[in-house]
Amino acid sequence: MKTLPWSTDHPPLMLAPMQGLTNDALRGYFIETVAPDLVFTEFVRVQQQSRKRVAKAELAEIGAHDSQVPLVVQLIGHNAEALADAAVRVQEVGCQHLNLNLGCPYGRMTTGATGGELLRDPGKLVELLTSLRQAISGSFSVKCRSGYDDPQQIFQLLPIYEECRLDYLILHPRTVEQKYAGRADHELTAEVVQRTALPVIANGDINDAETGQRLLAETGVAGLMLGRGALADPLLFRRVRGELPTQVDEVQRRQELSRYLSVLLPLYLERFCGERQALMKLKDLLNFIPDESLKREFGKLKRANSAARFQLLLGQLTG
Ligand SMILES: Cc1cc2nc3c(=O)[nH]c(=O)nc-3n(C[C@H](O)[C@H](O)[C@H](O)COP(=O)(O)O)c2cc1C
Numbered sequence: 001m002k003t004l005p006w007s008t009d010h011p012p013l014m015l016a017p018m019q020g021l022t023n024d025a026l027r028g029y030f031i032e033t034v035a036p037d038l039v040f041t042e043f044v045r046v047q048q049q050s051r052k053r054v055a056k057a058e059l060a061e062i063g064a065h066d067s068q069v070p071l072v073v074q075l076i077g078h079n080a081e082a083l084a085d086a087a088v089r090v091q092e093v094g095c096q097h098l099n100l101n102l103g104c105p106y107g108r109m110t111t112g113a114t115g116g117e118l119l120r121d122p123g124k125l126v127e128l129l130t131s132l133r134q135a136i137s138g139s140f141s142v143k144c145r146s147g148y149d150d151p152q153q154i155f156q157l158l159p160i161y162e163e164c165r166l167d168y169l170i171l172h173p174r175t176v177e178q179k180y181a182g183r184a185d186h187e188l189t190a191e192v193v194q195r196t197a198l199p200v201i202a203n204g205d206i207n208d209a210e211t212g213q214r215l216l217a218e219t220g221v222a223g224l225m226l227g228r229g230a231l232a233d234p235l236l237f238r239r240v241r242g243e244l245p246t247q248v249d250e251v252q253r254r255q256e257l258s259r260y261l262s263v264l265l266p267l268y269l270e271r272f273c274g275e276r277q278a279l280m281k282l283k284d285l286l287n288f289i290p291d292e293s294l295k296r297e298f299g300k301l302k303r304a305n306s307a308a309r310f311q312l313l314l315g316q317l318t319g
Helices: 024-034 056-063 080-092 115-120 122-135 151-163 186-195 209-218 228-232 236-240 250-271 274-286 292-303 307-317
Strands: 013-015 038-040 071-076 097-102 140-147 168-175 200-203 223-226
Touching (some): 024 038, 024 236, 071 080, 097 115, 097 122, 186 200, 209 223, 209 236, 228 236, 250 274, 250 307, 274 292
Parallel strands (some): 013 038, 071 097, 097 140, 140 168, 168 200
C-alpha cells in the first residue's frame, strides 16, 4: 500500500470537495483556523477534447497550494487515457494525491457518463481505475456513493477497489439516485469497514460533534470527511476533536459567524474578479448556514450590494 496522505497517529478529519464553494480562499480559511488533516479541490473536469486535459487556471491554483496540509485533487471524467493524462499534469505541478469522483449525481458530460453514473458500468470503472493507478505515484482514492440505485452494490464494488490498489475509500452512504434525500446510512458504513481491508473515510450528514465522535468510536472508520456541516460551522473540526464545546449558545454562535464571514470577505475580494462576484460567492455560502434565528439578518446580508454594507451588517450580527 502507498503512503496515506495523513499521519496515522489520529483519525484524519477532511474538508469535503464542494463545487462552487470550496475554492482555494475558503480552503485557506479552513487551513488557518481549524487545520483539517486534508483538503480537496472542487471536482476538476477532465477535458477529453483538449490535449491540455486540465484548464490552465485550475492547474495554476493546484500548483499554488503551499501548506503543510496536503491538497487532494479530485478528477471527474470518463475516458481512461484523458484521466491518466490529467493525473500526470496535476503531479507535474506538485500535487501527489488524487481522487476520482464516483458520486456526483449531476456529473454526466455530453460525451459520456461520469461521477456517480460510472457505478452503473463496473467494467468501465475497472478500466478507469487501472489507468489512473498506473499514472499516479502518490495516493489514489475514490469518493463514492453506496451504489447507483441499490446501497448493497458497494459490496460488489469493494473487490474492484481493492484489486485496483486504491489507498483508501471515501464513502457517502446514499445511492446516486437518492441524490441528497433521506439520510446517510452509516450502519452501512460500519459494515463496509468490516468487509474491506481499505481504510474507509465516512462522509455524509456529520453535522455535529456527537455524530462525528460516535462514528469514530463505533464504526471502525479510519477518519471523517465533513461537508455541509463544516460550511455551517467551521469549528466543527475542533468540536469533533474535543478541543471546543460540542454545543454553543446563541451569543457565541453569532460572534463565531461574524468572525468567519468577516475574515472571508477580504479573502474573497482578493480571490474573485470584482466586488459583485465576491459577494455572490459569499451569499452562496450563506445558503449553507441554516440557523433559523439568523434568518432576518441573513436576508439583509443577501441583499447587500457592496462590500462595505456587507461588512457593516456583519458587525451588527453580534450587536
Ligand atoms: C454544493 C455541493 C457541491 C458538491 N460538490 C462536490 C464535488 O465537487 N465533489 C464531490 O465529490 N462531492 C461534492 N459534493 C458532495 C459532498 O462532498 C458530500 O459528499 C455531501 O455533501 C455529503 O456530505 P455532507 O453531508 O457532510 O455535506 C457536493 C455537495 C454540495 C452540497
